[in-house]
Amino acid sequence: MPVRSRVKTFTMDGQDVSGHESETILEIARQNDIDIPTLCQLDGLSIIGACRLCLVEVVGWNKLVPACATYVEEGMEVVTNSERLQNYRRMIIEMLFAEGNHVCSVCVSNGNCSLQYLATKLGMDYVRYPYLNPDRTVDMSHERFVMDHNRCILCTRCVRVCDEIEGAHTWDVEGRGYKSHLITDLDIPWGDSRTCTSCGKCMNVCPTGAIVEKGKPAGEMIKRREFLGYLTKMRGVNNNE
Amino acid sequence: MTIYDTLQGMAETEHDRQAQFENEMWVCLASGCASQNADQLADRLADLVKEQELEEKVNVKCVGCMGLCATGPHVTVKPAGQHYSEVRPEDAEALVEAAKTGEPYEPLYEPEYSQFFDRQTRIVLENAGSVDPESLEDYLVHDGYKALNIALTEMSPDEIIQEITNSGLRGRGGGGYPTGLKWSTVAKAESDTKYVICNADEGDPGAFMDRSVLESDPYRILEGMTIAAFAVGASKGHIYVRAEYPLAIDRLNKAIRRAKRENLLGNEILGTPFNFSIEIRLGAGAFVCGEETALIASIEGKRGQPRPRPPYPADYGLWGEPTLINNVETLANIAPIIRNGSDWYASFGTESSKGTKVFALTGQVNNTGLIEVPMGITLREIVYDIGGGAPDGRAVKAVQTGGPSGGCIPEHMLDLPVDFESLREVGSMMGSGGMIVMDDTASMLEVARFFMEFSMTESCGKCIPCRVGTKQMYDLLGRIESGVGTYRDLQLLRELCDVTQHTSLCGLGQSAPNPVLSTLHFFEDEYLSLLTDVEAAAD
Ligand SMILES: Cc1cc2nc3c(=O)[nH]c(=O)nc-3n(C[C@H](O)[C@H](O)[C@H](O)COP(=O)(O)O)c2cc1C
Numbered sequence: 001m002p003v004r005s006r007v008k009t010f011t012m013d014g015q016d017v018s019g020h021e022s023e024t025i026l027e028i029a030r031q032n033d034i035d036i037p038t039l040c041q042l043d044g045l046s047i048i049g050a051c052r053l054c055l056v057e058v059v060g061w062n063k064l065v066p067a068c069a070t071y072v073e074e075g076m077e078v079v080t081n082s083e084r085l086q087n088y089r090r091m092i093i094e095m096l097f098a099e100g101n102h103v104c105s106v107c108v109s110n111g112n113c114s115l116q117y118l119a120t121k122l123g124m125d126y127v128r129y130p131y132l133n134p135d136r137t138v139d140m141s142h143e144r145f146v147m148d149h150n151r152c153i154l155c156t157r158c159v160r161v162c163d164e165i166e167g168a169h170t171w172d173v174e175g176r177g178y179k180s181h182l183i184t185d186l187d188i189p190w191g192d193s194r195t196c197t198s199c200g201k202c203m204n205v206c207p208t209g210a211i212v213e214k215g216k217p218a219g220e221m222i223k224r225r226e227f228l229g230y231l232t233k234m235r236g237v238n239n240n241e
Numbered sequence: 242m243t244i245y246d247t248l249q250g251m252a253e254t255e256h257d258r259q260a261q262f263e264n265e266m267w268v269c270l271a272s273g274c275a276s277q278n279a280d281q282l283a284d285r286l287a288d289l290v291k292e293q294e295l296e297e298k299v300n301v302k303c304v305g306c307m308g309l310c311a312t313g314p315h316v317t318v319k320p321a322g323q324h325y326s327e328v329r330p331e332d333a334e335a336l337v338e339a340a341k342t343g344e345p346y347e348p349l350y351e352p353e354y355s356q357f358f359d360r361q362t363r364i365v366l367e368n369a370g371s372v373d374p375e376s377l378e379d380y381l382v383h384d385g386y387k388a389l390n391i392a393l394t395e396m397s398p399d400e401i402i403q404e405i406t407n408s409g410l411r412g413r414g415g416g417g418y419p420t421g422l423k424w425s426t427v428a429k430a431e432s433d434t435k436y437v438i439c440n441a442d443e444g445d446p447g448a449f450m451d452r453s454v455l456e457s458d459p460y461r462i463l464e465g466m467t468i469a470a471f472a473v474g475a476s477k478g479h480i481y482v483r484a485e486y487p488l489a490i491d492r493l494n495k496a497i498r499r500a501k502r503e504n505l506l507g508n509e510i511l512g513t514p515f516n517f518s519i520e521i522r523l524g525a526g527a528f529v530c531g532e533e534t535a536l537i538a539s540i541e542g543k544r545g546q547p548r549p550r551p552p553y554p555a556d557y558g559l560w561g562e563p564t565l566i567n568n569v570e571t572l573a574n575i576a577p578i579i580r581n582g583s584d585w586y587a588s589f590g591t592e593s594s595k596g597t598k599v600f601a602l603t604g605q606v607n608n609t610g611l612i613e614v615p616m617g618i619t620l621r622e623i624v625y626d627i628g629g630g631a632p633d634g635r636a637v638k639a640v641q642t643g644g645p646s647g648g649c650i651p652e653h654m655l656d657l658p659v660d661f662e663s664l665r666e667v668g669s670m671m672g673s674g675g676m677i678v679m680d681d682t683a684s685m686l687e688v689a690r691f692f693m694e695f696s697m698t699e700s701c702g703k704c705i706p707c708r709v710g711t712k713q714m715y716d717l718l719g720r721i722e723s724g725v726g727t728y729r730d731l732q733l734l735r736e737l738c739d740v741t742q743h744t745s746l747c748g749l750g751q752s753a754p755n756p757v758l759s760t761l762h763f764f765e766d767e768y769l770s771l772l773t774d775v776e777a778a779a780d
């Protein structure tokens with residue numbers, strides 16, 4: 001019997017790299033300082049492959065694949081930063097800006113926002129798609145936190161952290177398509193939720209100014225995500241299995 | 242005596258019972274006709290037969306869909322072969338008279354319907370419109386469960402898979418994935434628990450192929466699933482059917498109960514050591530829940546959203562176990578293939594697309610309804626020979642196939658053979674079988690916007706390009722259609738098609754731009770003529 005090799009060697013942007021078969025393209029990219037933009041992915045949470053920013057090309061494959069959700073394979077030639085990919089990524093960020101009501105100058109997360117950071121990094125200097133200006137609400141009913149639906153990009157990190165780490169499953173998504181929105185419990189005000197433990201994990205993993213602490217002036221909402229790594233490590237859980 | 246012998250005895254008794262009648266009146270009781278009071282008609286016919294003491298001579302039989310749903314209720318009188326449409330309960334008396342005398346009842350007689358049926362090849366629909374869907378006995382008379390008996394007693398799982406592979410059958414759910422290959426993948430997956438799922442979500446607007454099969458011939462699906470389960474080594478099955486199909490659900494439930502009683506489902510099927518049970522799961526009518534990974538999430542009680550593949554369900558499916566998921570029509574082909582052999586099946590169709598395909602023919606065409614045609618038939622034959630062309634002598638402009646994932650094929654390309662590859666090459670898709678004929682009054686922009694609206698509202702909202710891209714494209718199409726669009730809008734539209742097609746998570750987003758892309762390709766002038774700055778376009 002030939003012995004099966006569990007370590008895969010392949011190339012990423014021309015560079016020789018290797019990874020264990022249980023590792024994703026994204027993990028290997030990070031180990032090798034190759035920067036692939038991500039938004040829905042967060043270490044410690046389950047992988048859903050929803051934001052599509054981490055899409056990469058694999059030579060000979062007919063579809064783009066999400067780096068966060070694709071395991072490495074022997075001999076694959078991964079391209080992480082072609083002009084085509086850069087264009088698509090910029091367009092996706094543009095779509096997000098056109099979809100919600102994102103006004104950075106008055107946002108408490110100004111300067112500490114993943115969406116804003118990616119827009120700058122990917123060179124999105126203005127939005128060409130028509131703004132949808134949706135009519136969205138702000139839920140101030142919780143004593144410590146605010147949910148501003150105008151700034152929500154539906155990455156569902158809050159849903160996952162609340163379900164997978166806190167075990168409360170207060171958050172979920174209701175509606176379909178562009179009418180999708182987050183709800184607490186069975187669509188009641190957050191402050192009335194009986195499952196919410198007020199742990200603040202959702203606020204800390206939220207990449208934008210959608211879930212924030214009350215009483216922060218513009219630009220001063222800084223989120224702390226370090227807890228996730230420690231927690232998952234200490235618990236020894238892998239949410240993708 | 243084996244269980245199968247007992248079943249054959251039942252079939253013989255039923256056959257003899259049917260043979261004693263001089264005349265039969267088949268009344269369609271599938272949804273289309275039932276919604277037009279066909280049940281009252283059937284009752285009335287039965288009452289009349291009783292009143293006139295004809296019970297020994299005339300058999301009133303409730304059957305499944307005959308295909309011409311727009312002009313129901315339908316009645317076929319046998320053996321004369323007279324076909325009647327739009328029959329009201331008041332007409333019952335005249336029809337009984339016609340059955341007695343053999344003279345057709347002229348006001349409702351439709352002799353030219355033979356045109357509609359002559360060009361069809363019926364494999365999937367062989368029993369639809371002639372067999373009582375609620376009678377196991379009638380199904381048995383028509384070779385029902387013969388295939389399952391062959392499969393369980395004469396063939397090994399590998400031989401069955403080989404037979405399906407040789408037949409060239411490809412999935413009818415839209416993708417056209419080779420069925421034999423899918424089965425062998427699931428068979429190879431190592432696990433004590435495996436599942437078989439029948440995908441009866443059928444969410445394409447205007448499509449009702451699967452509904453007709455389920456309503457007209459439910460046992461055929463149970464038989465196909467049971468053979469599939471034996472071949473891949475599964476012991477549990479689910480039929481995921483949308484709750485909007487109450488009649489199909491009802492008939493499936495009855496069929497499952499009866500099959501269990503007769504040892505055709507449950508433990509030791511047909512007296513062999515093989516066990517398999519089927520449960521029905523109702524979908525709430527979301528189009529995206531027809532996508533296999535979303536469907537599985539929905540069965541698991543989660544929000545019906547797709548997840549990235551791989552892993553494919555064949556490897557990691559329902560509850561994380563290897564799962565075979567096939568469309569209704571795919572499964573409806575299994576029993577005939579096992580019964581008649583793969584060579585027989587492969588003799589229908591083209592080199593790469595074997596067998597037949599059921600289409601729901603609608604739109605601006607004289608004969609609308611459900612048809613089953615051999616693969617490789619041209620669109621022109623379907624539209625003109627079966628459909629009878631556009632009404633009022635109008636010219637046909639285009640044919641849309643593949644629903645919201647497909648495209649419009651212009652009239653000058655109607656000689657295109659209907660198969661998976663040919664349709665894809667011209668930017669459309671086989672899809673699940675919607676086929677809409679458009680005459681020269683149709684606006685291609687309106688068509689594109691209609692389907693985009695569908696994709697937009699049916700998008701699950703999980704991935705950004707599909708959620709936002711479909712909304713943006715829909716708005717831009719609206720702008721252009723209302724005459725305020727600019728050349729720049731058109732460029733943005735093209736760009737959005739590109740990004741949505743190539744970056745969306747599942748097939749819904751990936752194919753949502755197809756109706757726009759194909760109309761832009763073949764009917765670009767219609768778009769350009771509506772722009773405010775046509776001159777810019779010329780540069
Ligand atoms: C948005 C979307 C909707 C779908 N809807 C259906 C459906 O209603 N019925 C179906 O059989 N397949 C549907 N499919 C295809 C399924 O994902 C799957 O490929 C199919 O059930 C496999 O069966 P087959 O191999 O027999 O075709 C859909 C796919 C997508 C992307």
Ligand code: FES
Nearest residue numbers: 041049051052068
């Ligand atoms: S980070 Fe991979 S899809 Fe969002």
